[in-house]
Amino acid sequence: MENIQNQQVNILSLSLDGFEGPIDLLLSLARDHKIDLTKLSILKLAEQYLEFLDNIINKDIDIAAEYLVMGAWLAFLKSKLLLPIENDENLENIENLSELLEFQMKRLEGVQHVSKLLFNRHQLGTHFFKNGNPEVFNVSNKFQYNLTLYDLIKTYGSIVTKNEGETITIANTKLFSVENALIRLKQILKDTNDWKNLLDFIPKNIKNELENKSALASHFVASLELAKEGDVNIRQDSFKDEILLSSKNINN
Amino acid sequence: MNTDQKNINELEFNFKQKIIEAFIFASSEPVSYSELKERVNDVNVLDQILKILEKEYSSRGVNFCKINNTYAFRTSSEISEYLNIEKVVSKPLSRAATETLSIIAYHQPVTRSEIENIRGVSLSRGTLDVLLELGWVQPGPRRSTPGNPLTWKTSNLFLDYFGLREINELPGIDDLKNSGLLDKNKIIFNDEPVNDE
Amino acid sequence: MNTDQKNINELEFNFKQKIIEAFIFASSEPVSYSELKERVNDVNVLDQILKILEKEYSSRGVNFCKINNTYAFRTSSEISEYLNIEKVVSKPLSRAATETLSIIAYHQPVTRSEIENIRGVSLSRGTLDVLLELGWVQPGPRRSTPGNPLTWKTSNLFLDYFGLREINELPGIDDLKNSGLLDKNKIIFNDEPVNDE
Numbered sequence: 296m297e298n299i300q301n302q303q304v305n306i307l308s309l310s311l312d313g314f315e316g317p318i319d320l321l322l323s324l325a326r327d328h329k330i331d332l333t334k335l336s337i338l339k340l341a342e343q344y345l346e347f348l349d350n351i352i353n354k355d356i357d358i359a360a361e362y363l364v365m366g367a368w369l370a371f372l373k374s375k376l377l378l379p380i381e382n383d384e385n386l387e388n389i390e391n392l393s394e395l396l397e398f399q400m401k402r403l404e405g406v407q408h409v410s411k412l413l414f415n416r417h418q419l420g421t422h423f424f425k426n427g428n429p430e431v432f433n434v435s436n437k438f439q440y441n442l443t444l445y446d447l448i449k450t451y452g453s454i455v456t457k458n459e460g461e462t463i464t465i466a467n468t469k470l471f472s473v474e475n476a477l478i479r480l481k482q483i484l485k486d487t488n489d490w491k492n493l494l495d496f497i498p499k500n501i502k503n504e505l506e507n508k509s510a511l512a513s514h515f516v517a518s519l520e521l522a523k524e525g526d527v528n529i530r531q532d533s534f535k536d537e538i539l540l541s542s543k544n545i546n547n
Numbered sequence: 548m549n550t551d552q553k554n555i556n557e558l559e560f561n562f563k564q565k566i567i568e569a570f571i572f573a574s575s576e577p578v579s580y581s582e583l584k585e586r587v588n589d590v591n592v593l594d595q596i597l598k599i600l601e602k603e604y605s606s607r608g609v610n611f612c613k614i615n616n617t618y619a620f621r622t623s624s625e626i627s628e629y630l631n632i633e634k635v636v637s638k639p640l641s642r643a644a645t646e647t648l649s650i651i652a653y654h655q656p657v658t659r660s661e662i663e664n665i666r667g668v669s670l671s672r673g674t675l676d677v678l679l680e681l682g683w684v685q686p687g688p689r690r691s692t693p694g695n696p697l698t699w700k701t702s703n704l705f706l707d708y709f710g711l712r713e714i715n716e717l718p719g720i721d722d723l724k725n726s727g728l729l730d731k732n733k734i735i736f737n738d739e740p741v742n743d744e
Numbered sequence: 745m746n747t748d749q750k751n752i753n754e755l756e757f758n759f760k761q762k763i764i765e766a767f768i769f770a771s772s773e774p775v776s777y778s779e780l781k782e783r784v785n786d787v788n789v790l791d792q793i794l795k796i797l798e799k800e801y802s803s804r805g806v807n808f809c810k811i812n813n814t815y816a817f818r819t820s821s822e823i824s825e826y827l828n829i830e831k832v833v834s835k836p837l838s839r840a841a842t843e844t845l846s847i848i849a850y851h852q853p854v855t856r857s858e859i860e861n862i863r864g865v866s867l868s869r870g871t872l873d874v875l876l877e878l879g880w881v882q883p884g885p886r887r888s889t890p891g892n893p894l895t896w897k898t899s900n901l902f903l904d905y906f907g908l909r910e911i912n913e914l915p916g917i918d919d920l921k922n923s924g925l926l927d928k929n930k931i932i933f934n935d936e937p938v939n940d941e
Contacts, residue, residue, distance in 0.1 A: 315643060316668025361668060398728075402665055405719075405728045410649040412718035419708045420637075422627035424770035426620060429575040430819055440837045440878065442845075444686075444906045445679050450839075451846035452920045454862065565805030566827065569819040572806045581904075608762030609769045622766035629763050629783075632770050659919070686913045695912075697919045702907060 317365035320344070322400050337393040338376045341369040372396075469503055471510035476517035480540075484527060490539040493518060563587050564596045577617035577707055614706045615713055624710060643674050648683060652705070652717055654729060656687035656698030661731060675699070683708065760784050761793045774814035840871045845880060849902070849914060853884030853895030872896070880905065
């Protein structure tokens with residue numbers, strides 16, 4: 296059982312992007328473990344969510360805050376559920392919270408269910424059709440304007456935008472900083488007793504290519520910095536060969 | 548009433564029916580009741596005509612459809628598989644957009660923060676924009692709560708697209724209603740008004 | 745032929761008739777005989793269907809017409825004379841008119857010079873005329889400022905056309921920003937599409 300759970304957690308962890316928020320994640324955890332939403336054990340679910348989050352954090356620290364907020368909230372709920380209940384008011388509170396969480400999950404499940412039903416319906420222009428060759432009755436004017444509310448709103452939006460002047464935002468570029476690379480290298484080298492390829496130090500879960508390149512550059516610069524400080528040995532046996540690193544305290 | 552008078556009335560009724568029929572049939576977009584009323588001043592006559600048209604076309608290849616307060620002719624969906632008409636392939640909507648559309652459809656009128664509350668995640672830029680551009684959603688009345696937030700609802704175009712006569716015909720809406728899942732008052736996370744830019 | 749067989753044939757015939765009817769209805773141009781033959785392999789059956797359709801629609805507001813060797817539905821001539829049919833040219837509203845309309849909608853009641861101020865260009869004579877002709881704008885109260893300039897506001901027709909019940913159902917600036925309609929911020933140095941705020 297433990298094994299199966301871990302496996303599923305791993306599968307899930309590969310695709311956090313696929314979840315539309317924490318409730319969606321909770322819902323799919325409940326589904327994957329065949330938890331009947333009507334007989335939901337909040338405690339069990341909270342544990343799974345937290346386990347999942349732990350796993351993710353190890354691999355990708357850059358998790359949307361909302362996942363962490365929900366995680367903190369669930370941890371709080373879990374601790375309340377585990378502690379002996381002191382008074383009735385407390386119990387009621389916990390039950391209320393659990394109920395609301397359950398309600399939210401059921402509601403989202405309901406939405407996802409009807410979404411499917413809706414798009415399973417016959418659709419205009421695919422399954423049924425309108426008059427393909429319409430005639431138009433015209434009482435007074437020969438021209439018919441087709442302006443949609445969308446056009447109107449968008450037009451106004453662009454006027455407002457133009458008048459307010461332009462702001463330029465520098466996007467949050469996800470470059471891997473040298474500082475981070477330094478910390479990472481130190482951390483990993485501490486537990487390494489052998490020569491290790493520089494490429495192996497680069498985090499594996501970077502999907503963005505630019506970020507990946509920057510990680511390589513930063514790690515390389517960081518390794519030079521560490522070598523200068525005398526904390527690390529660098530070796531490259533020939534041009535185009537692997538660049539190997541080892542911590543200074545092993546000599547081989 | 549003598550026979551002649553009766554015949555004249557009948558002729559007039561038939562003529563009006565033809566006008567209404569032609570008017571709706573020839574148009575590709577649904578025609579509103581108020582537009583039809585302009586053609587036939589008598590509301591009773593108009594209602595009778597609409598009822599007759601619906602019946603007469605119910606077993607044809609082209610059906611007379613009521614969509615909210617508008618009327619249109621649409622090909623019968625029972626022959627949908629055999630029509631093989633060139634289809635406009637539209638890009639499938641993102642999951643966020645389909646879920647948002649469903650929330651607007653089933654919970655309408657609904658504010659932005661209610662949508663976010665139901666999905667448990669903030670509504671990203673462009674999601675509502677896509678639905679608005681498709682003409683499937685439109686602004687509804689503002690809420691009388693602090694800040695008077697705008698609500699969103701679905702349009703007649705939405706009903707037409709999915710072949711629905713009215714919102715109550717949405718698939719599965721009764722189940723949602725009966726299980727209390729359309730209750731707007733239950734809120735857990737993000738229960739403060741979302742701080743919009 | 746026994747009764748069952750006869751019923752089955754009849755059902756099949758009806759079904760084919762519906763397909764032909766719907767196909768011609770949904771096609772953007774009159775449909776040629778050879779195209780129809782592809783749908784119904786049996787020429788005898790097809791001829792029969794075409795004859796029936798012509799007969800069934802002959803006394804309706806819409807007729808089934810043979811034009812050269814093609815088939816189409818057309819409004820019956822007795823009605824078309826009465827209804828004054830024209831092939832209407834649907835054309836987009838000019839940019840100036842759209843901008844002016846949107847400013848009137850959001851700033852009403854608003855004077856001509858205020859509109860010019862917001863748009864940053866002077867308003868040509870024809871622009872307001874187009875909107876007046878459409879019945880979307882109407883004069884509002886005069887300003888009590890020097891010269892008592894006339895103001896402009898939107899009409900009920902405007903609300904009707906855009907499916908709004910009252911003017912404050914128009915999404916405000918914040919709503920626009922949130923739905924991604926106001927892409928005010930230019931984002932530079934960005935190597936991937938930004939999905940979320």
